[in-house]
Amino acid sequence: MTQPEVERFEEDELVSLATQGDQAAFTELVKNHQHEVYTLAVRMVADRELAHDVAQESFVRAWRAIGRFRGDAKFSTWMHRITVNTAFTHRDRRKRTAADPLDVVYHEPESESLSPERGGESAAIRGPLGDALAALPESLRSVVVLKDVYEWTHVEIAEHLDITVTAAKVRLHRARKSLRLTLWSHQNEEGA
Amino acid sequence: MNTRCAVVRMRLPGVDSVDQLGERLSTHVETCLRCQAEAARYRTLRRRLGSLSRERLTAPSTLLPSVVARIELEETSESPGRRVGLRWAAVAVSAAAGAAAAATAGTIIVVGLRRSHHAA
Numbered sequence: 001m002t003q004p005e006v007e008r009f010e011e012d013e014l015v016s017l018a019t020q021g022d023q024a025a026f027t028e029l030v031k032n033h034q035h036e037v038y039t040l041a042v043r044m045v046a047d048r049e050l051a052h053d054v055a056q057e058s059f060v061r062a063w064r065a066i067g068r069f070r071g072d073a074k075f076s077t078w079m080h081r082i083t084v085n086t087a088f089t090h091r092d093r094r095k096r097t098a099a100d101p102l103d104v105v106y107h108e109p110e111s112e113s114l115s116p117e118r119g120g121e122s123a124a125i126r127g128p129l130g131d132a133l134a135a136l137p138e139s140l141r142s143v144v145v146l147k148d149v150y151e152w153t154h155v156e157i158a159e160h161l162d163i164t165v166t167a168a169k170v171r172l173h174r175a176r177k178s179l180r181l182t183l184w185s186h187q188n189e190e191g192a
Numbered sequence: 193m194n195t196r197c198a199v200v201r202m203r204l205p206g207v208d209s210v211d212q213l214g215e216r217l218s219t220h221v222e223t224c225l226r227c228q229a230e231a232a233r234y235r236t237l238r239r240r241l242g243s244l245s246r247e248r249l250t251a252p253s254t255l256l257p258s259v260v261a262r263i264e265l266e267e268t269s270e271s272p273g274r275r276v277g278l279r280w281a282a283v284a285v286s287a288a289a290g291a292a293a294a295a296t297a298g299t300i301i302v303v304g305l306r307r308s309h310h311a312a
Contacts, residue, residue: 023263030259038251043244052252059259060266129240148241169206176205176237184233 015075018066026066030059033076037083043145044087046134054090058083080150084142084160091138132182136175143168144175196220200227204234 011032017025037058041051062082069078133141142161146152147168152160157168200217210218210231221227 023267026263027256027260030256034251034255034259035248038255039247039249042249048252052255052258055251055255056258056262060262063263063266129244144241148238149244151242151245173206176234179237179241180205180233183237 011075012071015066015069015071018063019069021067026063029075033079034059036076037079040080040083040150041087043133043149044084044142045090045138046141050090050094054083054087057090058086061086081160084146087142088161128183129179132179135182136178140171140175140178143171144179147172148176197224197227200224201230204230208238 011029014025014028014032018029034055038051038055041054041058042048045051045054058079062079065082069075133145136144143157146157146160147154154165154168154172157163158165161168163171196217197220200213200221203213203217207213210221213221221231
């Protein structure tokens with residue numbers, strides 16, 4: 001058995017135990033997937049603090065629903081879907097309570113000292129592409145992240161974001177165009 | 193920049209490859225250096241976005257304990273699993289009570305019948 005096969009086998013075991021209510025097995029799954037879920041949450045909401053809440057809520061929702069997980073998809077795929085839905089719930093909640101919605105530029109706390117590990121994270125989020133992504137309106141950012149980073153289809157995006165397939169395509173078009181203009185601003189569309 | 197260049201630039205953000213522009217426009221791109229450069233920018237953009245899928249941020253050390261604490265809190269209060277268990281317990285108690293009631297009723301009827309039989 002190869003290493004990925006062993007990992008898959010172990011994950012299947014953990015999922016099987018978790019579906020029967022084994023809390024320790026579910027905790028292991030959280031341990032194994034926390035970074036991945038947190039990464040997706042950061043990319044969706046472009047705010048670390050909110051991403052922590054989204055990731056936490058996603059795992060709690062997963063625990064509540066784990067008994068209904070039939071294993072048709074991988075556990076990670078299932079978690080991605082829950083995380084995207086949770087990010088949107090938080091967005092809607094925040095829109096209702098805050099004057100300024102999520103369409104804001106991502107801000108790294110200035111006073112926070114960065115460990116080498118955190119420095120690496122920061123580079124992964126920031127940098128020209130990270131900054132350009134964070135600066136996109138949330139409605140555009142979520143579509144381009146799901147399509148071009150996580151390779152979701154337009155149909156999947158439309159279903160999860162509760163929009164039409166045409167709207168998903170339009171948003172992707174706008175998002176990519178905006179990113180292109182930001183990243184190659186010195187080479188405008190009229191040609192360099 | 194001619195009309196075809198303008199159409200290519202308008203459509204490039206929405207496609208995953210130049211082939212999806214259709215034969216006429218993709219043929220134009222093959223012969224137009226400006227359109228090739230623009231197509232290359234979008235190709236680079238998609239490749240860079242795709243490479244983000246391999247990057248992992250490190251979750252804050254508070255995430256795992258906070259999830260465990262939330263789950264434990266739910267379990268100690270009324271969790272769905274607990275509710276199911278309680279529901280089954282309630283069904284079992286009702287069934288036992290029903291059976292006891294039926295048995296009592298049966299005994300009363302039998303006793304009543306015997307008494308009326310003896311009286312007759």
